[in-house]
Every structure is written in C-alpha cells, then in structure tokens.
Amino acid sequence: MQFDKPATTNPIDQMKVVGRPIHRIDGELKTTGRAMYAYEWHDPQMPYVYGYPVGAAIAKGHVTAIDTSAAQTSPGVLGIVTTLDVGDLTKGKLNTAKLFGGSEVQHYHQAIAVVVAETFEQARAAASLLKIDYVAEPGVFDLKQAMINAVKPDEASEPDTAIGDFDNAFKNAAVTVDETYTTPDQSHSMMEPHASIAAWDGEDLTVWTSSQMIDWWRTDLAITLGIDKQKVHLMSPFIGGGFGGKLFLRADAVLAAFAAKSVGRPVKVALPRPMIPNNTTHRPATIQRIRIGAGQDGKISAIGHESWSGDLPGGGPETAVMQTRLLYAGSNRMTAMRLATLDLPEGNAMRAPGEAPGLMALEIAIDEMAEKLGMDPIEFRILNDTQVDPENPERPFSYRDLSGCLKLGAERFGWAERGRPATRQQDGWLIGMGVAAAFRNNLVMPSGARVRLGPDGIVTVETDMTDIGTGSYTIIAQTAAEMMGVGIDKVAVQLGDSRFPVSAGSGGQFGANSATSGVYAACVKLREAVAAKLGFNSVDVIFEEGGVRSGNRFVSLAEAAGPDGVVGEDTMEWGDLTNTHQQSTFGGHFVEVAVDIATGETRIRRMLAVCAAGRILNPITARSQVIGAMTMGAGGALSEELAVDTRLGFFVNHDLASYEVPVHADIPHQEVIFMDELDPYSSPMKAKGIGELGLCGVSAAIANAIYNATGVRLRHYPMTLDKLIGYLPEVA
Amino acid sequence: MAATAAASLAVGADNPTRAEPNAKMDGQNRTRVTLSVNGKNHDLDLDNRTTLLDALREHLHLTGTKKGCDHGQCGACTVIVDGRRINACLTLAIMHEEEAVTTIEGLGQPGNLHPMQAAFVRHDGFQCGYCTPGQICSSLAVLEEIKANIPSHATGDLAAAASLTPEEIRERMSGNICRCGAYSNIVDAILDAAGTRA
Numbered sequence: 001m002q003f004d005k006p007a008t009t010n011p012i013d014q015m016k017v018v019g020r021p022i023h024r025i026d027g028e029l030k031t032t033g034r035a036m037y038a039y040e041w042h043d044p045q046m047p048y049v050y051g052y053p054v055g056a057a058i059a060k061g062h063v064t065a066i067d068t069s070a071a072q073t074s075p076g077v078l079g080i081v082t083t084l085d086v087g088d089l090t091k092g093k094l095n096t097a098k099l100f101g102g103s104e105v106q107h108y109h110q111a112i113a114v115v116v117a118e119t120f121e122q123a124r125a126a127a128s129l130l131k132i133d134y135v136a137e138p139g140v141f142d143l144k145q146a147m148i149n150a151v152k153p154d155e156a157s158e159p160d161t162a163i164g165d166f167d168n169a170f171k172n173a174a175v176t177v178d179e180t181y182t183t184p185d186q187s188h189s190m191m192e193p194h195a196s197i198a199a200w201d202g203e204d205l206t207v208w209t210s211s212q213m214i215d216w217w218r219t220d221l222a223i224t225l226g227i228d229k230q231k232v233h234l235m236s237p238f239i240g241g242g243f244g245g246k247l248f249l250r251a252d253a254v255l256a257a258f259a260a261k262s263v264g265r266p267v268k269v270a271l272p273r274p275m276i277p278n279n280t281t282h283r284p285a286t287i288q289r290i291r292i293g294a295g296q297d298g299k300i301s302a303i304g305h306e307s308w309s310g311d312l313p314g315g316g317p318e319t320a321v322m323q324t325r326l327l328y329a330g331s332n333r334m335t336a337m338r339l340a341t342l343d344l345p346e347g348n349a350m351r352a353p354g355e356a357p358g359l360m361a362l363e364i365a366i367d368e369m370a371e372k373l374g375m376d377p378i379e380f381r382i383l384n385d386t387q388v389d390p391e392n393p394e395r396p397f398s399y400r401d402l403s404g405c406l407k408l409g410a411e412r413f414g415w416a417e418r419g420r421p422a423t424r425q426q427d428g429w430l431i432g433m434g435v436a437a438a439f440r441n442n443l444v445m446p447s448g449a450r451v452r453l454g455p456d457g458i459v460t461v462e463t464d465m466t467d468i469g470t471g472s473y474t475i476i477a478q479t480a481a482e483m484m485g486v487g488i489d490k491v492a493v494q495l496g497d498s499r500f501p502v503s504a505g506s507g508g509q510f511g512a513n514s515a516t517s518g519v520y521a522a523c524v525k526l527r528e529a530v531a532a533k534l535g536f537n538s539v540d541v542i543f544e545e546g547g548v549r550s551g552n553r554f555v556s557l558a559e560a561a562g563p564d565g566v567v568g569e570d571t572m573e574w575g576d577l578t579n580t581h582q583q584s585t586f587g588g589h590f591v592e593v594a595v596d597i598a599t600g601e602t603r604i605r606r607m608l609a610v611c612a613a614g615r616i617l618n619p620i621t622a623r624s625q626v627i628g629a630m631t632m633g634a635g636g637a638l639s640e641e642l643a644v645d646t647r648l649g650f651f652v653n654h655d656l657a658s659y660e661v662p663v664h665a666d667i668p669h670q671e672v673i674f675m676d677e678l679d680p681y682s683s684p685m686k687a688k689g690i691g692e693l694g695l696c697g698v699s700a701a702i703a704n705a706i707y708n709a710t711g712v713r714l715r716h717y718p719m720t721l722d723k724l725i726g727y728l729p730e731v732a
Numbered sequence: 733m734a735a736t737a738a739a740s741l742a743v744g745a746d747n748p749t750r751a752e753p754n755a756k757m758d759g760q761n762r763t764r765v766t767l768s769v770n771g772k773n774h775d776l777d778l779d780n781r782t783t784l785l786d787a788l789r790e791h792l793h794l795t796g797t798k799k800g801c802d803h804g805q806c807g808a809c810t811v812i813v814d815g816r817r818i819n820a821c822l823t824l825a826i827m828h829e830e831e832a833v834t835t836i837e838g839l840g841q842p843g844n845l846h847p848m849q850a851a852f853v854r855h856d857g858f859q860c861g862y863c864t865p866g867q868i869c870s871s872l873a874v875l876e877e878i879k880a881n882i883p884s885h886a887t888g889d890l891a892a893a894a895s896l897t898p899e900e901i902r903e904r905m906s907g908n909i910c911r912c913g914a915y916s917n918i919v920d921a922i923l924d925a926a927g928t929r930a
Binding site: 039191239621 | 806
C-alpha cells in the first residue's frame with residue numbers, strides 16, 4: 001500500500017481497541033521471567049558451548065601476534081578464533097568501525113578474539129591467558145583539540161544551511177545571545193548486554209540475538225561473514241533495551257558465528273558489561289555555539305547554530321543543529337556542522353540522535369534570550385512559534401501545536417508560581433522551575449506484515465518488527481484487532497524473526513507509526529481476501545464482533561477462514577507527504593528542582609511533559625515511553641558522561657557503577673499529558689512517534705530550573721555539583 | 733607498547749586479579765551442592781567459580797533471573813535467599829547449600845501472577861522487561877525490610893517505626909537500575925501491591 005494522500009476515515013477511527021489503555025500483552029511473560037532474551041534460548045537438543053570475547057587494549061594500531069598456547073591447554077577449551085586467524089573481513093554497510101577481523105585496531109576494546117570452552121567459567125579463565133602483541137599508534141581523542149581540524153562532512157547530511165543574511169541581522173539585533181555549550185559522550189547502557197547464540201546447520205546459520213533492526217543485522221552479518229543473506233536466519237523476539245545501541249550489527253553476533261563454525265557446535269557469546277561502552281557505539285560529544293538575535297519586542301530576527309563533533313574515519317556528525325532549522329521563526333538563519341576525526345569508539349545513534357544534544361544547548365540559549373529580553377520563557381517561545389517551515393514558508397507543518405503544549409503545561413505545573421532566579425529558599429534548598437520545548441521529527445519507514453486468519457478465528461500477525469520495551473507487541477495487536485473487528489484476546493503477535501516480512505524496525509521513533517501502518521496495510525489485504533472468499537462486496541463489508549457483515553449477512557471469522565485459513569500480506573510504502581508537509585512532534589517539559597545551598601547537589605522534585613504526537617495508540621505504553629525518556633534526560637542533565645582518557649583513548653567509566661544512569665532515588669513521580677490530536681498526513685494510523693520526543697528538551701528544562709533556583713547559568717553537561725558549588729550564595 | 737602489559741590490560745580491566753593457576757586447577761575444584769530453588773532441590777556438581785546467577789541460568793535453565801552486569805552494579809540478578817535479597821552474581825553457588833532460594837519463577841506464573849507481578853503489569857512498571865524480575869524480587873524484600881523496621885538512608889527518625897513511603901521505596905530500590913526509566917510506575921506498583929497485601 002502506498003500512503004500518498006492524507007488519511008480519511010478508516011476502521012482505525014472506530015477506536016474500539018486502538019487508543020485504549022490496554023496493558024501489555026507480553027506483560028505476564030516479562031513479569032514472570034518467562035520472556036526469553038537472546039542468551040537464554042535453551043534447547044536440550046542443541047548443546048551449546050560458551051564464547052568469551054577479548055577486546056583490544058590499545059586505541060589505535062595493530063595486533064602483531066596472539067599467543068594462544070596457554071589458553072589452548074586451559075581446561076575445557078574447545079577452540080580460539082582470533083582476529084588474525086580470520087583476516088580482513090568486509091565491513092557491514094551500516095558499521096563505521098569494523099567489528100572483527102584483520103590486524104588493524106581502530107578503537108579500544110575492539111573485538112580481537114573469542115575463546116570457546118565447555119563452560120562460561122572455563123572460557124573466561126582461558127580468555128585471560130591470551131598473550132597479545134600490539135604496535136600502538138598515536139591517536140586523536142580530544143574533541144576540544146580536534147575541533148580546529150574539523151571538516152565539513154558529507155553534503156548528504158546538509159552540513160551548512162543559510163537563509164537571509166544571518167551575520168547582518170545578528171549584528172544589528174537589539175538583544176543578542178552568543179554562547180557555547182557542551183554535551184559529553186553518552187552510553188546507551190541498556191540493561192541486557194549484547195548477546196548472541198549462533199548455530200550452523202551446514203551452510204545455514206541461525207542466530208538468536210538482541211537486535212532492534214532484524215533486516216539490517218541480517219544483511220550486515222551476511223556481508224561480514226561473506227555468505228548469502230538467504231542462509232542467515234535471525235531471531236530477536238525480546239530485546240532488553242536498545243536505545244540505538246542495537247540498531248547495527250555488533251561483535252557478539254560475528255564472534256558467535258565464527259566460534260560456532262570453528263568448534264562445530266552452537267556457541268553463545270555475551271559482551272561482558274565492562275566491554276560494552278568501548279566495544280559498541282555511543283552518542284558523540286558535541287561543542288555547540290548558538291547565536292540568537294531579537295528585537296526589543298522579542299521577535300527573533302537571527303538564529304544560528306553551529307556544532308562540532310567527532311567520529312572515526314567514515315563516520316558522520318552528531319546532527320545537533322537540525323531542530324534549530326525548524327523550531328522557531330526568524331527570517332535570518334544559519335546552521336553548520338563540522339566533523340573531527342577521533343580515534344575513540346564509533347559514535348552513532350542514541351535515542352533522539354541530533355535533537356537530544358541539540359536541544360540540550362538550544363533550549364538553554366532560548367532561556368537565556370528570554371531572560372535578557374525580560375520575558376517569560378514560555379511567552380518568548382509562543383511569540384516565535386511558527387506554522388510553516390521557517391526555511392521555506394510555502395511548506396506547512398502537517399500539524400503543530402507547540403504553543404498549546406506550553407500553555408497547558410504552564411497551567412498544570414503551576415508555572416505562575418515561578419519566581420525570579422535565586423529567590424526561593426526552603427530548609428537549605430534553593431528551589432527553581434524550568435521549561436523547555438520538546439521537538440523531534442516524525443520519520444516514517446517502509447514496513448511489512450503478514451496477517452493470518454486461522455480456522456479458529458485467531459488473527460496472527462507476523463512481522464520482523466521488534467519490541468525493545470516500546471510496546472510493539474501490544475499496539476500491533478490493537479491495530480489488527482481494530483482492523484479485523486475482534487477483541488485483542490483473539491490476536492497473536494509474532495515479532496523479531498527474519499522469516500517474517502521486513503518491517504520498519506525500532507529506531508528514530510518511527511517504529512510504532514510505521515509498523516502499525518504496515519499491519520494496517522496487511523489487514524486491508526486480509527479483509528479483501530476474506531470478502532472475496534465470501535463473495536461479499538468489499539466496499540460495504542464491515543468487520544465487527546468477530547465476524548464479517550454485508551447487508552443482512554453475517555459470517556464469523558472462523559467460518560470465513562475455512563479449514564485452510566486466509567492470509568493477507570503487504571508493505572506500507574510512503575509517498576511524498578513528508579516532503580510537502582513538515583511532520584514533527586512537539587511538547588513542553590516542565591521541571592522543578594531543589595539545589596542544596598551548601599553542596600550544590602541537585603534533586604529533581606517534579607517533572608511534567610505535555611506531548612503532541614498525533615493519535616496515541618495506547619496511552620499506557622506511550623506514557624511509559626515518555627517517562628522513560630524523561631528519566632534518561634534527567635541522567636543527561638545531572639550525571640551521565642563517558643569520561644575520555646585523552647592519553648590512552650578510551651572511555652574510563654565503562655560499567656554501570658561508574659557511568660551513572662538515574663536510579664529510583666533520583667526520579668520523582670512523573671506526569672505526562674497527551675494533546676488530543678490526529679495527524680492525517682502521518683499515516684492511516686494518524687499517529688506519530690513519541691519515544692524520542694519524551695527525551696528532547698528534558699535536560700535543558702532541568703538546566704533552566706537550576707538557573708532559576710540558583711541564579712547560576714551552567715552550559716556544560718552534566719551539571720554536577722562541582723560546577724555549581726563555587727557560585728552558590730553564602731550559607732548564613 | 734609493551735606487549736604483555738597491554739595484554740594484561742585488555743583482560744585486566746574486567747578481571748584484575750586473574751591468575752593462571754586458577755584455571756589450571758580446574759577439574760580438582762568442583763563441588764557437589766544441593767540448591768533449594770523455589771522449594772525444589774537440585775543436586776549439582778559445579779565448578780567452584782560458578783556464581784549463583786550462572787547456576788540458576790546456565791545449569792537449571794531458570795533464566796528469569798537476569799545478568800545485566802555480572803558485577804553487582806545493576807540489580808537485575810536480585811533473588812531472595814533465606815528471606816533476604818542478594819545479587820546472585822556476587823555470590824558463588826556452592827555457598828548456598830541448604831539455603832532457600834526464591835527466584836522470579838517461584839513467585840507466580842502466567843495466568844497465576846503473584847500480587848506484585850500483577851501490580852507491575854497493572855502500573856506498566858517495566859518496558860523492555862530485563863530488569864523486571866530483579867525489581868520484583870527486590871520490591872518484595874523491601875516490604876519485608878520495612879515491616880521488620882530495618883532503617884534506610886531515607887528513614888528520618890531511627891527511633892520510630894520504618895514507614896512505607898515513596899521516599900523509602902525509592903531509596904531501598906535504588907540498587908535496581910531500570911534504563912527504560914519505569915521508576916515512577918514501579919513505585920506506584922509497589923505501593924499498590926503493599927496496600928493489597930496489608
């Protein structure tokens with residue numbers, strides 16, 4: 001099905017199942033420990049053994065020799081595969097750094113060997129016995145130093161944009177802000193380590209893994225192994241979090257495949273937690289300069305955003321300027337991105353790539369501008385709201401109610417109680433409120449599904465879509481139930497298997513809208529097939545109450561299915577509505593913090609998000625996406641930073657003890673409000689993405705609350721107490 | 733760069749005190765142990781280095797208990813041993829002869845959920861589900877700790893009875909990381925389940 005005209009009325013609009021607060025259909029499996037993740041597949045007929053990975057101890061250079069003799073004779077060892085044994089491999093299309101193979105080391109903890117033994121303990125012990133010789137080469141690890149050598153990246157990323165005459169407008173503006181902000185490298189730190197079990201049957205390979213994108217992994221695993229993609233069967237029905245860290249093929253799958261081939265038995269490999277931050281990808285650090293000019297009336301006349309980030313050769317920039325092209329009005333504009341070559345591990349997508357770090361900077365700058373103008377920051381944002389693409393006023397937003405989000409949030413949060421900076425004190429705490437706009441584009445991806453109607457009247461959906469905690473199982477079941485006129489208890493959903501039609505996968509907050517649209521398309525095919533089978537005119541046929549109605553005739557779905565069942569399969573493809581109309585999601589984040597007047601410790605007291613993202617397919621799972629994103633934003637504001645050792649070139653705090661993600665005690669009760677909204681330009685579901693919107697702007701709202709509490713303006717994340725303590729008022 | 737130094741750094745980051753003899757003694761260092769898990773006894777012959785976590789997951793195939801970090805940093809492996817919650821990754825299986833181990837599988841099953849499991853479903857106290865068994869086991873022990881009047885950092889008055897407040901729950905649950913960020917819902921679920929039980 002091609003979606004090239006705005007949606008009109010369709011069966012989803014009935015909202016009998018879609019849009020209802022239905023608990024997760026996989027909830028019982030997850031809360032009882034019965035949901036099986038990659039490392040947990042157990043088949044007594046498949047006697048797997050254990051692979052333990054070894055990572056490079058240098059950041060750049062070559063492995064010259066690996067002495068495996070001690071490890072080979074270690075108890076239980078079945079085989080050892082080294083990067084020198086397998087030689088150079090073709091890198092996956094979507095990988096920047098190579099995962100395995102050859103002598104070259106591109107980054108610290110790059111996989112260079114896997115040791116296979118009968119047990120995990122034996123494999124781990126033997127892995128420590130490898131003697132590895134390296135020739136290290138000097139590398140570049142410090143973004144601040146490397147930024148002077150940064151270059152304009154590939155034109156495909158639109159590194160430079162300019163509208164009007166920014167320089168002149170900024171020079172002549174009555175009020176200006178010109179500040180530089182920094183965001184650190186961040187780690188996805190999903191709870192389930194990357195893990196794979198690989199089993200060969202002749203030339204056929206089956207891999208249980210933890211992947212957000214089944215087809216991307218399957219394609220790149222086949223390329224890396226040099227085999228036909230059709231020979232690779234990938235399964236990933238449950239994923240213990242990804243956040244972008246499991247978008248692209250990772251080393252565990254490659255090592256497991258080589259190891260299994262080498263020992264002739266299935267092998268399971270999990271990345272040890274301390275290996276994950278340096279072996280896998282991370283969100284790259286940025287240095288961002290923002291300039292805003294406005295008249296005394298508060299209208300923005302000039303807005304400019306420049307960002308510097310780094311990556312390995314062949315990598316791309318962190319697109320931190322993108323939201324600035326669309327978020328606020330202003331006739332003179334510029335953005336620029338520059339990319340430095342760094343020899344750190346591969347930088348790549350982490351939840352809301354671009355917008356998350358971009359808004360961390362932009363939304364502080366907006367707060368600073370409002371302060372200089374003597375305006376309320378909400379009033380300033382509303383004054384500069386726009387209904388059209390500011391770079392191209394001919395191009396409208398499909399639906400945009402940023403101002404509505406901010407107004408409703410202000411009312412619900414009690415924004416009127418906010419005082420001047422550093423004026424509220426309570427029992428040794430400085431209290432402040434902050435706000436930030438949330439903005440993230442609504443992306444769509446082709447997405448396929450197959451829907452079977454069984455002789456028992458059960459509707460079974462098969463798609464290689466993944467559920468990384470987002471609620472895919474549930475919203476897909478809701479979609480099929482609505483389309484086929486059955487209750488959700490009559491729908492079964494099977495996900496994450498490369499034998500199923502290729503879906504959007506989970507990423508870029510495109511998953512929910514795209515994948516349910518694919519299911520919609522397949523259900524349309526199934527409805528047509530059922531109607532045709534019954535000799536009904538498919539135009540006036542109604543699917544409801546577990547059956548098909550046409551005029552006075554009603555046939556139950558079980559009867560309609562017949563002994564052989566009926567199948568519908570289709571892929572949703574997208575026309576140019578995303579070009580003719582800018583499709584984005586919007587919101588407002590509100591935060592109240594308390595800062596300890598003596599220590600500078602920041603505690604978050606209240607958080608509210610108001611989100612506008614089209615139809616909310618399931619308010620329970622959508623709300624969870626948003627509170628989870630708000631929590632990640634709290635970490636980004638206050639504690640998360642991969643500390644770079646700029647001499648040796650690696651992230652020092654590479655585990656969950658020293659890379660500090662928020663814990664229970666850091667997070668208060670969180671409130672989320674969804675705007676009542678439909679966006680017919682987005683899809684037949686009239687829904688848009690929500691999972692990343694919830695993160696966009698949160699950290700800046702916290703930073704702005706800290707300013708309101710203390711009168712101290714911080715521009716460098718994370719906003720730890722050492723950055724505040726020297727500037728706090730004297731303790732009486 | 734010195735080759736051997738670099739090599740030891742590569743693995744040393746994970747296992748700083750690893751020594752060769754440890755591996756060589758394998759075979760002589762096995763122990764028979766009877767683990768009592770969810771009321772059922774299991775006789776196992778284990779490599780002494782086997783953690784309780786790996787004994788549960790790899791030997792008994794009770795994979796509900798999760799390995800998130802294997803270093804006691806994340807809480808995903810929380811189980812209840814003789815009424816107290818512990819990180820199963822930080823203890824060796826052979827240390828638990830004749831102790832009663834309760835894992836997530838011992839609490840309730842699909843169709844027959846424990847009230848705390850039902851509360852987690854009702855409040856959507858999870859997303860990816862990987863930390864969830866640990867959160868649930870931990871939360872049950874937390875309620876017992878409060879009942880037993882064991883104070884926490886959040887307890888204001890040590891002379892008064894420990895109380896069931898959101899602050900107490902957040903403090904006591906802070907060893908269980910949820911990267912999906914379901915904390916707000918988890919606290920609601922625990923308070924709800926505690927009310928149900930009272």
